[in-house]
Each structure stands twice: as structure tokens, then as C-alpha cells.
Amino acid sequence: MKTVSSVVEDYIKSKPFLLTSLAQGIINLTSLARIMMPEIEAQIGKDLKQGAVVMALKRLSEELDFKINHKINKVLRNIGEITVRSSLNDYTFVVSDTILENKTRLLDEIKQRPDVFYTSSRGVNEANLVISDSVANLVEKHFKDEKLSHKLENLSSITVKLPIENITVPGVYYFIFQRLAWEGIVLNEVISTTNEFTIIVDDEYVDKAFKVIKDLKSV
Template sequence: MKTISSVVEDYIKSKPFLQSALAQGIINLTSLSRSIKPEIEDQLGKDVRNGAVVMALKRLSDELEFRATHKILRVLKNIGEITVRSSLTDYTFLVSDTILNKQASLMREINSKDIFYTSSRGVNETNIVVSNTLNETVERIFKDEKMTQKVEHLSSISVKLPEENVIIPGIYYFIFQRLAWEGIILNEVISTTNEFTIIVHEDQIDKAFSVIKDLKGL
């Protein structure tokens, strides 16, 4: 049997940004209840009082706030090293039978710790992000591959996460929604078990770094 609380919760959970704002207590519950009341009534098939919707929202916001402060925020306070690199280029190539051999050749030519290199492979594409000093090398080695995109003037932020990040749901969502709120465009996201790297345009690196650094103080 549907109840006001269950319908309100389902509605809020279908709106990620609204859910986050509600958890932070930055939404006027009375105004929100008036806005969603017609849809709640439609789902229940009957009229409901505005006060009942407000109470359901209040209970839900308290629950969401508890989840955030006791789990996600505990992990974020223990974020480790944050490393920023600049002057990067992002290449995208179509997957081919020879692309792995080309990547192996590139790896053999990277012999400096000051060089940034990362690669990821999807079903149809292979992505390579390198320091721009390697641009000529990449384009020479991959000249016979089909390049679909090349983006320059990029920077990266690499973040070391606590080991418990793999058992706490919502860590990446919590981080990325704050980057989205600041209008930061992610060119690439690369992750390992306890570390992730975002690639952004140079003109957004300061804002992106500030957002991630401030997570430790939430």
C-alpha cells in the first residue's frame, strides 16, 4: 500500500540534485511541498494535506542528512594526497587489432617520472591522456590509427581515497555532483580502487581543486 512518505521518498530519490539539496537543508520544505503536491496526489489517487507532505519531507531530509554525515563525509574527511598536473593532451582512438601494440610502443618511450600518462579502454574507443611534451611521440606511433578526438590545454587532479571508499555507496556521486554544481566540465574520469583522476580544461582547474580540497572540511 502506498503511503505519503513512500511516494515522497520515491519522488525525491528520482531527482538526484534535489535529493542532495534536501540532505543539506538548503530547501524550503513548505515551498517544495506545494510544488510536488499535485504529483504526490496523482500517485496516491487522492487529495493530501500540504502539512503531511512537509512532514514526509522533514523525515526524509533528516534521514538523508544522517546518511551523509555518518558515512560519506567520514570518508571524505580522510581524503589523502591531492596531486595536480597541467599541460596535458587527451587523445581518443577507435579500438583496433593493433592499438595495444601501439600503446606498448608508447610505454617503452616513456622513461621519465615527470611525464603524465594514463589510458583507458571502452568497447569502441581507447583514450590516452599524456603530458603535451609527448604529443609528437603519440601522433607518430598512432599515425595509422583512427583518431576521433584531440583536446589540448588540459589539467588533471588525482585524489587518493581511504580504503573504505569501496564499501560506502555514494562517494563518487557526492564528489561529482559538487563539481557539477560549480559548472565544472569533466573531460575524462579515470579511477583505480583507491584513487581517481579527473581531467578538466586549464581554465577550470583552480575551481575544481578548490571544490575537492573543501570536501575535507565538510
């Protein structure tokens, strides 16, 4: 049997921006309850008093304040080095039997060049390569027989060092990417390791994205 609390929680969790605003205490609970009432009553199957929804929202907001704000803020305050690289290209190739071999050849040519930014990943159907524009000729050389499905130029990367606690606190990436979305920043790629993540953005967004991430340390 559905309860008012469970239905209210499901409603809020289905709306990410509303979820964080509720946790931050910047929403009028009475007004929100009034908007939610028709949907909540439809799911419960009976008429409800608005006060019951308000109380469910109040309990949820107190719980979220601890889960989202206190734990995540502790991680964000300890964000480490933020590194920016520019003049990058982003290539997406269709996966083939030769793609790994060609990546190996490319890596062999750039392994003695610390100035070159390089990262790659492979999915089920696509292989991705983000690399400095200065070696675009090498990509063309080694991947000339591969099927290029997408290419983006004039990109920048922002690499963020996270504290080790990030792997035990849920919602860290959600919180970061939500802030970037609020500022209208489009992410072309997201690359992560255990305690580090890199976002790839158009050059026009890099200054704004850097500021958003830097400001997270003082939330």
C-alpha cells in the same frame, strides 16, 4: 500499493540537487510539499493533506542526513594527497586490432621517463589516452595509422587519494562530482582505481576544481 512516503522518496531521488539540499536541511519543507502536491496526488490517485507530504519529507530528510552527511563527510575529511599535473593532451581513438600493440610500443618508449603523465582506458568502441604534451610526437608516431575521433589539448589533471573506506560508503563520488557540477566545472575524463581518482579538466577550470576538492576536507 503506493504509499505517500515511497512516492515522496522517489520524487526526491529523481532530483539529485534537491536530494542533497534536503539532506542539508536548507529547504522549507512546507513550500516544497506545496510544489510536490499535484504530482504526488496524481501518483497516489487521491487527494492528500499537505501535512502528510511534509511529514514524509521530514522523515526522509532525517534519514538522508545520516546516510549522506555523516558517512560521506567522514570519508571526505580523510582525503589524502591531491596532485595536479598540467600540459596534457587527451586522445580518443576508434578501437582496432592494433590499438593495444601501439599502446605497448608507446609505453616502452616512456617507461624510463617519470616526468611523463600517462593514463589509458578502453571501452567497447573507443580507446582513450591522456598523456603529457611533451611526448605528443610519440603519440603521433605510434598511432599514425589509428583512427583519431577526438583530441583535446591544454588540459590539467587532479588526482585525489581517497581513504580505504571509500569503497564501502555509497555516494562518495556522487557528492564530489555534484560539488564540481555546482561550480560549472566540465570534466573531460574521469579515471579511477580502488582508492584514487583523477579528473581531467581544461586549464581554465583547474584552480577552481582544486579548491572545490580541497574544501571537501572541511565539509
